[in-house]
Amino acid sequence: MVDKQFGSAGSEVVFEEYLEGQELSFLSFVDGYTVKSLVPAQDHKQIFDNDQGPNTGGMGCYAPTPIASEKLVQEVHRTILQPTIDGMRKERMPFKGLLFTGIMLTKDGPKVLEYNVRFGDPETQTLLPLMDGDLAEVMLACTNRYLDTVDVKCKNGSCVTVVAAAGGYPGSYKKGDPITIDAEAYEAEDTNIFHAGTSLDSGTLATAGGRVLAATAVAPDLETALSKAYNTMSKIHFEGIYYRKDIAHRALSHYSLSASSHEGPEVPLTYASAGVSIDAGTELVNRIKPLAASTRQFGTKSSIGGFGGQVDLAAAGYEQSPIISSGVDGVGTKSRLAIRMNKHDTIGIDLVAMVANDILTEGAEPLWLMDTMNMHRLDVETGVSIVAGVADGCIQANCNLAGGETAELGDIIKEDHYILDASCSGALRKGRKPLPWKDDMERGDVLLGLTSSGPHSNGYSLIHKIIERSHLAFSSPAPWDPSTSVGLSLLTPTKIYVRALLPLFEKDLVKGAAHITGGGLVENLPRILPRGLQAEVEATSWDVPAVFRWLKREGNVEKEEMAR
Numbered sequence: 240m241v242d243k244q245f246g247s248a249g250s251e252v253v254f255e256e257y258l259e260g261q262e263l264s265f266l267s268f269v270d271g272y273t274v275k276s277l278v279p280a281q282d283h284k285q286i287f288d289n290d291q292g293p294n295t296g297g298m299g300c301y302a303p304t305p306i307a308s309e310k311l312v313q314e315v316h317r318t319i320l321q322p323t324i325d326g327m328r329k330e331r332m333p334f335k336g337l338l339f340t341g342i343m344l345t346k347d348g349p350k351v352l353e354y355n356v357r358f359g360d361p362e363t364q365t366l367l368p369l370m371d372g373d374l375a376e377v378m379l380a381c382t383n384r385y386l387d388t389v390d391v392k393c394k395n396g397s398c399v400t401v402v403a404a405a406g407g408y409p410g411s412y413k414k415g416d417p418i419t420i421d422a423e424a425y426e427a428e429d430t431n432i433f434h435a436g437t438s439l440d441s442g443t444l445a446t447a448g449g450r451v452l453a454a455t456a457v458a459p460d461l462e463t464a465l466s467k468a469y470n471t472m473s474k475i476h477f478e479g480i481y482y483r484k485d486i487a488h489r490a491l492s493h494y495s496l497s498a499s500s501h502e503g504p505e506v507p508l509t510y511a512s513a514g515v516s517i518d519a520g521t522e523l524v525n526r527i528k529p530l531a532a533s534t535r536q537f538g539t540k541s542s543i544g545g546f547g548g549q550v551d552l553a554a555a556g557y558e559q560s561p562i563i564s565s566g567v568d569g570v571g572t573k574s575r576l577a578i579r580m581n582k583h584d585t586i587g588i589d590l591v592a593m594v595a596n597d598i599l600t601e602g603a604e605p606l607w608l609m610d611t612m613n614m615h616r617l618d619v620e621t622g623v624s625i626v627a628g629v630a631d632g633c634i635q636a637n638c639n640l641a642g643g644e645t646a647e648l649g650d651i652i653k654e655d656h657y658i659l660d661a662s663c664s665g666a667l668r669k670g671r672k673p674l675p676w677k678d679d680m681e682r683g684d685v686l687l688g689l690t691s692s693g694p695h696s697n698g699y700s701l702i703h704k705i706i707e708r709s710h711l712a713f714s715s716p717a718p719w720d721p722s723t724s725v726g727l728s729l730l731t732p733t734k735i736y737v738r739a740l741l742p743l744f745e746k747d748l749v750k751g752a753a754h755i756t757g758g759g760l761v762e763n764l765p766r767i768l769p770r771g772l773q774a775e776v777e778a779t780s781w782d783v784p785a786v787f788r789w790l791k792r793e794g795n796v797e798k799e800e801m802a803r
Contacts (some may be wrong), residue, residue: 258343258350263307264300264362265340267320268377270386270630271333274320275377277366278393279307279342281489282359288485295409296450299486300365301399301461306344306489315342315349317654319794323354336403337647348616361400364433364455369393397461399468401454401486405436406479408449416478418444418451422497424474429457430467432475446477461490476522504758526623530630531640559669564603568593568756572699573730578656581714583621586630588635589696592733593756594663595636599737600767602674602744603665605638610661612645613713615652625659628732635735638663644789674744675751677769684750686774689740693786695733697757702729716794719785728786 240249262284267276280302286292320340327334341352358366367374371392377777380389405412424432433455436448452475456467465487472482570589570604577586587610595605610629612622622645633640642663652658694702706713706725713726720728743749751767764774791801 240273241650241675242790244395245584256350258345258352260346261306262342262352263304263315263342263349264359265315265320265338266358266362266366267338268325268381268386268391269334269336269338270326270381270384271324273386274316274324275389275391276312276316276337277370277384277391278303279312279315280304280362281306281487282362283483285488286404286481286483288483289488292761293409295404297359297361297402297692298404298483299399299401300361301397301432301464301487301490302362302365302369303393303397304561310746311349314423315340319349319351323653327716335384337381360435361402361453361455363431364431364453365398366393368429368455368457369396369398371386375790391781394457395458397464398455398457398458399461399464399486400433401468401472401482402435402450403452403472403475403477403480403482404450404455405448405477406481406784407507413479414445414447416446418446418475418477420444420476422785424454424471427456427467427471428638430471431455432471451477451480461487500766522619526619527626527630530623530626531642534630534633534638534640562602562671562673563664563666563667563670564598564673565662565664566594566597567662568597568658569658572703573696574657574659575703576699576713576729577727580728580729580730583624584628585730585732587625587630588632588732588735588778589628589630590659590661591632591636591638591663591695592735594661595632595638595665596733596736596754597756598663598665599740600674600754601667602671602749602752603667604741605636605663605665605737607641608633608636608661609641610643610659610662612643612657612659613648613652614645614657615647615654615702616647617645618655621657625657629661632732632735636663637741638665639736674749676769677751677767680769680772681749682772686776689736690734690781691755691784692734693731693784694729694790695756699729701794701796702790705796709793717786719789759801761799761802 240252243249262282263279264282265276265279267274280300281304282297283290283299284294286295286298288415320338323338323340324334334356336356337358339353339355339357339362341354341359342349343352371394375597377386377389377391380386405414409688418437420432424430431454433453435453436446436451438445438447454468454471454475456464456471458464458467468486469484505688552640568590570586570593573589574586577583590610591608594608598605608629610626612625614622626640626643630640711718711725713724713729715725717723717725717728740749740752753763753767755763760776764776769775787801790796
């Protein structure tokens with residue numbers, strides 16, 4: 240930078256995350272919508288054997304690689320390549336052509352090192368000889384946007400490329416040295432010599448660049464391809480010639496390990512490679528500790544990060560042994576909507592509401608809550624948002640977030656998805672009888688309904704179907720409330736009734752309470768009524784919220800089904 244060796248490009252320093260791991264090169268055909276890749280290849284960047292010395296433009300390459308399992312290739316396509324192309328199109332910069340993506344396999348999964356809008360060197364020399372089909376047909380499909388109708392396949396076997404460099408490369412090197420190539424080099428079957436830094440002056444072939452020539456060979460297996468490529472390289476001569484003698488050494492080590500163990504691992508296994516990030520779990524715990532602490536009540540003796548949570552009932556004001564009430568529930572497919580909207584800060588309120596409202600119907604005061612958050616892969620920011628909502632809900636319910644469990648279940652839960660559940664425990668003071676008081680209920684008692692905030696956390700599988708049928712996007716203005724979007728309106732948190740009802744319970748003004756969740760009025764009200772007594776509900780005595788009217792009309796839902 241001081242000597243301005245790189246001109247204006249050297250006037251800034253960019254700090255990037257330091258990544259460790261093996262590299263893979265993905266060469267992909269793109270038509271703006273569809274992405275189809277050749278088999279991944281592995282380049283050798285450093286100049287000397289055993290990956291020593293400064294980086295180069297590439298000293299050799301081979302394909303396919305034993306670490307590029309079908310599962311890994313699918314993951315790179317799903318999480319990197321397809322989102323890249325979709326993102327460019329959405330930004331009105333659709334890409335069509337050849338995309339080179341450099342990938343590093345880190346302990347946290349595949350990460351992007353670089354993009355190029357061309358095929359790389361020496362990857363192109365390695366992969367095109369393996370391609371099974373008409374390159375021109377595939378390229379036309381890219382330009383005319385029908386790549387999804389064309390097969391992009393590679394032949395069975397291996398291909399190896401070895402690069403010959405001029406002495407001194409990647410530093411200063413000499414040019415103009417004569418090159419001779421033995422005649423046998425051109426006679427070898429399935430072998431090619433690619434020219435890079437060469438020139439032809441008066442019929443004499445000479446060096447003209449740092450990387451001068453490359454020898455490429457195709458064979459049924461890697462060892463044979465390596466032998467053929469190095470045999471061809473031995474037929475090329477010029478002063479100061481240098482080439483690495485260990486191309487594909489990682490693959491050879493892998494095959495050697497597999498042969499000795501009969502079941503060798505594809506790559507060194509870590510928790511992260513198994514889909515579990517311990518570091519992310521630790522960070523999540525540290526981030527959510529203050530959120531849980533903000534819900535602390537008298538008598539609680541718990542801290543996030545411990546093995547459980549306890550409540551000293553005497554310190555909480557229950558000097559005599561109380562009745563403990565507990566419940567467990569989840570948020571169902573409402574979480575799908577939070578994921579679609581990438582808005583996770585209210586779904587935790589729903590989670591608290593579903594369990595706190597349940598035990599409230601027994602007359603119990605919620606005291607503490609334990610949650611479970613199962614994810615495909617732990618995303619710290621998403622986790623913090625979810626727990627922030629749980630903490631908010633606990634404050635509304637006057638209960639303590641005593642602890643919880645977080646698990647990564649990549650083989651069970653879909654990418655970017657999660658499942659939430661919680662248990663809530665509460666108590667009734669000594670001498671108080673749990674609700675419902677069925678023996679005290681009689682003809683003429685008054686049935687009161689407390690308004691909801693919307694669909695709460697039930698019926699979302701049906702709601703998703705109705706939205707899908709209506710061809711509405713979740714980002715579209717809500718037909719029932721144009722001031723907000725479909726998604727945001729449907730994410731309105733479930734109402735928590737603790738503060739509204741507990742004072743009434745304390746005054747013995749309520750004989751029973753039903754939490755209207757799955758099954759609706761027709762299934763939940765009968766649960767609290769004694770035999771021989773039924774509820775008479777005047778359905779025209781309140782205004783049905785606009786969202787329910789729209790869902791009924793748009794989904795052509797029968798009245799009986801809506802009541803559920």
